[in-house]
Amino acid sequence: MHDTRTRYARDHSLLTPDTFVRAALPGMTNAVAVVHAAPAHGARFAEYTVELGEGGSFESGEHQTFLYVLEGAVEVGGQLLKPGGFAYIPQDSPLRIQADQAARAVVIEKPHLSISGDLPALFTGNSAAIEPVPMIGDETVGIQTLVPAEFTFDFAVNIMTFQPGATLPMVEAHVMEHGLLMLEGGGIYRLGENWYQVTAGDFIWMAPFCPQWFGALGKTPAKYLIYKDWNRHPLQLK
Numbered sequence: 526m527h528d529t530r531t532r533y534a535r536d537h538s539l540l541t542p543d544t545f546v547r548a549a550l551p552g553m554t555n556a557v558a559v560v561h562a563a564p565a566h567g568a569r570f571a572e573y574t575v576e577l578g579e580g581g582s583f584e585s586g587e588h589q590t591f592l593y594v595l596e597g598a599v600e601v602g603g604q605l606l607k608p609g610g611f612a613y614i615p616q617d618s619p620l621r622i623q624a625d626q627a628a629r630a631v632v633i634e635k636p637h638l639s640i641s642g643d644l645p646a647l648f649t650g651n652s653a654a655i656e657p658v659p660m661i662g663d664e665t666v667g668i669q670t671l672v673p674a675e676f677t678f679d680f681a682v683n684i685m686t687f688q689p690g691a692t693l694p695m696v697e698a699h700v701m702e703h704g705l706l707m708l709e710g711g712g713i714y715r716l717g718e719n720w721y722q723v724t725a726g727d728f729i730w731m732a733p734f735c736p737q738w739f740g741a742l743g744k745t746p747a748k749y750l751i752y753k754d755w756n757r758h759p760l761q762l763k
Contacts, residue, residue: 530722535733537716538566539723545746547576555581558632559646561728562704564731568730569754570635570680573705575622577630582623589645590614591653591672591682595708597628602647607653611671611682615644621756631706631750638679645677652684665691669732676756686748687712687741696738700762703731710747713740733762 531544540561547557555578562568575583577599585592593599593611601612601622614620616637620746622630637644650671669684687710696715709726715738717733723729723739731737740745754762 531725532719532721533566534568534717534719536735537719537737538562538730539714539716539721540730542726547722550583552584553581555579556583557564558583561706562637562730566730567732568704569702570633570704570752572631572633572695572705572706572728572730572752574629574631577624577628579626580624581628582621584621584636585614585632586617587617587619589616589637591680591683591752593631593671594620594633597624597626599624599628599630600647606648606649607651608721610648610649611652611745612636612649613645613672614647617644618647620647624689632752633682633704633752635680635754638756638761640676643677657684657686658687661694663691663694666693679757680754681756682750682752684708684750686746687739687742688746689744691747692740693738696736697738698734700733700759701755703729703737704752705729705731706750708748708750710741710743710745712742712747714738 530541532539545559550558552553558573560573562572594606598607655669660666667686672684707727714721
């Protein structure tokens with residue numbers, strides 16, 4: 526008999542590595558994807574992990590794309606991104622993303638909801654160069670902002686690091702949805718009325734208004750990469 530921590534509900538899902546299914550997406554060469562979030566289960570964005578072999582490559586789609594390197598190195602627009610490196614690629618500006626050696630990266634794609642007619646420009650960076658900011662004055666929870674908090678952007682991507690025993694200050698319920706990839710450590714996540722053990726490699730999708738809370742467990746920090754849509758009127762978020 527086989528068991529798994531993977532769970533699926535109307536307003537959330539927890540996907541664990543033992544249930545990941547890999548398949549190539551159009552435009553991929555010597556690469557496969559593990560799709561974590563998609564409109565097929567109600568998400569307003571797509572998020573997937575790309576696993577590239579030696580010389581592997583893929584192309585960003587027609588929508589705006591955010592990429593974060595997990596392992597190895599990938600080249601984006603002439604920039605070599607190593608672990609912790611990230612890139613934003615504007616809508617309708619596809620780029621070829623390639624790796625000389627094996628690499629892994631998480632990719633987020635979303636149609637851009639413009640409020641001014643302007644499209645954000647391509648940019649790259651590395652999370653190691655971004656100083657964490659305490660969450661609501663709590664030094665045990667640090668937030669690194671990877672996408673500028675400007676209204677040109679209709680989504681955010683942050684890294685949140687929790688020291689052992691640290692927690693979110695409240696149970697949250699809001700109009701924004703989330704895609705969350707556990708990078709390090711682990712803890713307990715409340716999603717709706719359910720409580721889940723989570724650890725590095727797990728992925729969580731949270732629908733709008735899904736009650737959510739996290740607490741870090743263990744002797745090492747817990748860290749996750751989290752997406753949310755924001756900066757738009759709620760009537761646009763549909």
